[in-house]
Amino acid sequence: MGTFALLGAACGGARAPAAPTPLRVFAAASLAQPFAALAEAAPDDARPRLSFAGSAQLALQLQQGAQACVFASADAVTMHKVVAAGLAVGEPAVFARNRLAIAVPAGNPKGVRGLADLARRDLVVLLGAPDVPAGRYARQALQRAGVAVIASSDEPSVRAIVGKVQAGEADAGIVYRTDCAVAGVTGVPLDPAHDVVAECLVVALTSAADPARALAFVERLRGDVGRRILARHGFELP
Amino acid sequence: MNAAAPTRWFAGVLAAAAVLLFALPLLGLLLRAPWADLPTLLADPAVHRAMGLSLLSSLAALALAVAFGMPLALWLASGDSRLRTVARLVALLPLVLPPIVAGIALLLAFGRNGVLGGWIATVTGGALPYTTAATVLAAAYMGMPFFVLSAEAGLRAFDRRQLAVAATLGAGPWRRFWTVTVPLTLPALRTGALLCWARALGEYCATQMFAGNIDGVTRTMPLACGLAMEGEPATAIALGLVLATTSLGVLFLLRRGLLGEAR
Numbered sequence: 339m340g341t342f343a344l345l346g347a348a349c350g351g352a353r354a355p356a357a358p359t360p361l362r363v364f365a366a367a368s369l370a371q372p373f374a375a376l377a378e379a380a381p382d383d384a385r386p387r388l389s390f391a392g393s394a395q396l397a398l399q400l401q402q403g404a405q406a407c408v409f410a411s412a413d414a415v416t417m418h419k420v421v422a423a424g425l426a427v428g429e430p431a432v433f434a435r436n437r438l439a440i441a442v443p444a445g446n447p448k449g450v451r452g453l454a455d456l457a458r459r460d461l462v463v464l465l466g467a468p469d470v471p472a473g474r475y476a477r478q479a480l481q482r483a484g485v486a487v488i489a490s491s492d493e494p495s496v497r498a499i500v501g502k503v504q505a506g507e508a509d510a511g512i513v514y515r516t517d518c519a520v521a522g523v524t525g526v527p528l529d530p531a532h533d534v535v536a537e538c539l540v541v542a543l544t545s546a547a548d549p550a551r552a553l554a555f556v557e558r559l560r561g562d563v564g565r566r567i568l569a570r571h572g573f574e575l576p
Numbered sequence: 577m578n579a580a581a582p583t584r585w586f587a588g589v590l591a592a593a594a595v596l597l598f599a600l601p602l603l604g605l606l607l608r609a610p611w612a613d614l615p616t617l618l619a620d621p622a623v624h625r626a627m628g629l630s631l632l633s634s635l636a637a638l639a640l641a642v643a644f645g646m647p648l649a650l651w652l653a654s655g656d657s658r659l660r661t662v663a664r665l666v667a668l669l670p671l672v673l674p675p676i677v678a679g680i681a682l683l684l685a686f687g688r689n690g691v692l693g694g695w696i697a698t699v700t701g702g703a704l705p706y707t708t709a710a711t712v713l714a715a716a717y718m719g720m721p722f723f724v725l726s727a728e729a730g731l732r733a734f735d736r737r738q739l740a741v742a743a744t745l746g747a748g749p750w751r752r753f754w755t756v757t758v759p760l761t762l763p764a765l766r767t768g769a770l771l772c773w774a775r776a777l778g779e780y781c782a783t784q785m786f787a788g789n790i791d792g793v794t795r796t797m798p799l800a801c802g803l804a805m806e807g808e809p810a811t812a813i814a815l816g817l818v819l820a821t822t823s824l825g826v827l828f829l830l831r832r833g834l835l836g837e838a839r
Contacts, residue, residue: 392806394806394807395806398805398806462703462705462706462788464788467789467803467806468807469803469806469807470806489790489791489792489793490790491706491788491789491790491794492788492789492790492791492795492803493788493789494784502788505683505687505689506687506688506689507683507687507688507689507703507705507706508705508706508788
């Protein structure tokens with residue numbers, strides 16, 4: 339039911355024709371910080387209107403007819419859903435890579451050292467839902483490590499996970515390494531043998547009111563300005 | 577009359593548009609429903625777990641709402657004072673409070689680091705968030721105001737002299753409550769209970785925030801429905817149909833009560 343509320347919010351709003359239609363960018367929650375920085379650095383007329391949510395939620399909104407110019411996903415599976423639905427212009431491009439980390443409250447009060455600890459019964463563990471990229475990556479990593487988490491809460495996005503860990507209401511959550519650079523959260527890296535490389539992809543959308551500006555945004559993101567900002571926020575570059 | 581006709585016609589169009597606004601989403605659900613696969617989709621053990629949990633937590637929430645809400649309604653209906661007005665405002669707040677705010681507020685009050693978190697941990701030996709108890713609390717928080725509102729209205733409308741008569745016949749307060757108050761306000765109590773239960777059953781946002789989304793522990797039907805919408809929309813629609821049918825059933829049971837009490 340919350341999903342439908344989101345759908346309404348995403349589709350709503352016919353704008354007054356005076357200003358040029360804002361460039362509407364749908365981006366995965368894990369990309370919130372670099373995208374906000376990129377928007378800030380953009381000239382006034384090219385400043386995009388950003389909409390952040392779990393990639394799966396955004397893909398669903400696009401499939402249900404939400405209007406956007408650019409889609410940036412935190413994984414290839416979700417991106418391919420949007421491509422398969424015929425909503426993308428050209429091939430999506432990998433513009434950044436990320437790795438996983440276990441987010442724990444600052445100072446790591448429960449002494450979480452790695453994935454194996456997440457099987458402990460005394461921990462409240464949060465994962466992304468199975469269709470949320472971070473959830474899919476987390477399950478891959480847990481499988482590689484041979485760890486079975488007893489009961490974990492499926493959260494709609496990495497932001498939701500980080501928020502609950504930050505508030506101290508959850509003991510651990512698997513997120514991206516870049517998500518752990520906030521106050522109140524400590525990131526515990528994964529054993530490299532279990533870690534997963536998360537690929538962030540971007541594509542211009544057929545529903546873009548102004549395709550040239552949509553492509554220009556993608557170029558900026560993949561160009562020097564975008565790369566500098568992504569690197570500053572801890573992303574690896576292709 | 578000539579002047580009234582266009583006005584009436586215009587009002588009729590607006591009214592029809594209003595009905596359409598509510599009918600079309602229902603129609604969408606019915607048209608997109610995977611009817612042929614419905615038995616298979618609903619036979620999924622995960623769906624059964626969500627149904628069982630929803631039934632359990634909504635009924636537990638209703639029990640809490642009646643057990644605590646009835647005394648509250650009796651007190652609210654027993655007179656007029658500034659204290660009552662304030663208490664009523666606070667108790668009815670969840671009716672209009674955005675559910676996400678309710679979820680955050682519940683977390684801040686009953687979470688581990690919440691106002692009562694330490695006390696709860698001492699008494700129960702654990703934290704409330706991410707437990708079935710949190711699901712019940714969230715559902716009761718959102719549902720109870722419906723019961724209190726309806727119960728107070730019923731109690732205020734009923735003729736108190738009958739209690740006095742019962743007292744002169746020697747009935748004690750407990751007996752007067754069960755043999756006079758409850759039977760005479762039953763329609764209002766029933767309406768309140770049904771609305772409370774329906775709201776508890778449909779609770780989503782505060783539950784996700786306060787209780788999380790754990791299979792078999794806190795994943796009620798609305799949460800399972802929202803989760804399925806991202807990967808298996810057919811399951812989401814199937815669950816949506818069950819919830820919508822239940823809601824319609826509640827309204828059917830209420831069809832007289834909703835307008836009846838005021839008359």
